[in-house]
Amino acid sequence: MHIQTNHxxxxxxxxxxxxxxxxxxxxxxxxSAADTPLREDAFEMSDDKKIExxxxxxxxxxxxxxxxxxxxxxxGTPRRVAKMFVKEIFGGLRPDKKPxxxxxxxxxxxxEMLVEKNITVYSTCEHHLLPIVGRAHIAYISxxxxxxxxxxxxxxxxxxxxxxxxxxxxxxxxxxxQKVLNTKDVACVIDAKHLCVNSRGIRxxxxxxxxxxxxxxxxxxxxxxxxLDYIKLDTEF
Ligand SMILES: [Zn+2]
Numbered sequence: 514m515h516i517q518t519n520h521x522x523x524x525x526x527x528x529x530x531x532x533x534x535x536x537x538x539x540x541x542x543x544x545s546a547a548d549t550p551l552r553e554d555a556f557e558m559s560d561d562k563k564i565e566x567x568x569x570x571x572x573x574x575x576x577x578x579x580x581x582x583x584x585x586x587x588x589g590t591p592r593r594v595a596k597m598f599v600k601e602i603f604g605g606l607r608p609d610k611k612p613x614x615x616x617x618x619x620x621x622x623x624x625e626m627l628v629e630k631n632i633t634v635y636s637t638c639e640h641h642l643l644p645i646v647g648r649a650h651i652a653y654i655s656x657x658x659x660x661x662x663x664x665x666x667x668x669x670x671x672x673x674x675x676x677x678x679x680x681x682x683x684x685x686x687x688x689x690x691q692k693v694l695n696t697k698d699v700a701c702v703i704d705a706k707h708l709c710v711n712s713r714g715i716r717x718x719x720x721x722x723x724x725x726x727x728x729x730x731x732x733x734x735x736x737x738x739x740x741l742d743y744i745k746l747d748t749e750f
Pocket of ligand 1: 638639640642643707709710728
């Protein structure tokens with residue numbers, strides 16, 4: 514009974530956030546290309562029910578492969594994978610997990626570029642459900658608002674915890690920071706290895722993929738160059 518109430522409250526919280534997000538979307542059609550393709554009913558099912566369902570599906574995949582699910586080593590795998598999907602690696606699908614947008618005033622009137630580099634990225638390729646592992650580098654020019662440095666890591670982590678394509682993830686990080694900081698002057702470069710390329714298919718262990726999104730002043734050559742010099746990426750964009 515108690516659990517039921519908690520679920521209801523949680524569901525209401527999610528509904529409210531979703532409503533706000535859809536409203537926002539209505540105001541800004543341009544951003545829709547960067548949105549993760551989610552169904553409208555994505556959060557009607559509770560996390561516990563999702564774990565139960567996914568556990569069954571993983572069980573069937575393993576069974577189909579001919580594995581003996583009564584083996585001690587395999588018995589716990591379907592539940593473990595299901596929990597990992599819902600609570601960890603795809604936990605960033607839930608709108609209520611988005612880091613809170615707290616900013617504070619830039620008291621020192623620092624108007625130069627601020628760069629946060631080498632932010633660890635652990636994501637999952639949505640085409641193969643294999644890991645994407647790499648680094649994100651973020652820069653912004655403050656117009657009076659600043660965010661805590663760890664906020665940028667948290668925003669990257671939130672968008673990484675979804676089935677992703679790297680290009681979309683890069684855009685989502687920039688758009689979220691533009692909103693939080695109330696400026697277009699935000700840039701993000703992500704350099705990452707895709708295990709679907711490195712460990713299977715062509716098995717190219719050396720290659721990595723670089724994606725970039727430059728907003729506002731970062732579209733200008735000198736500002737872009739300054740940012741790329743800070744992160745020491747020689748790639749030409
Ligand atoms: Zn892939």
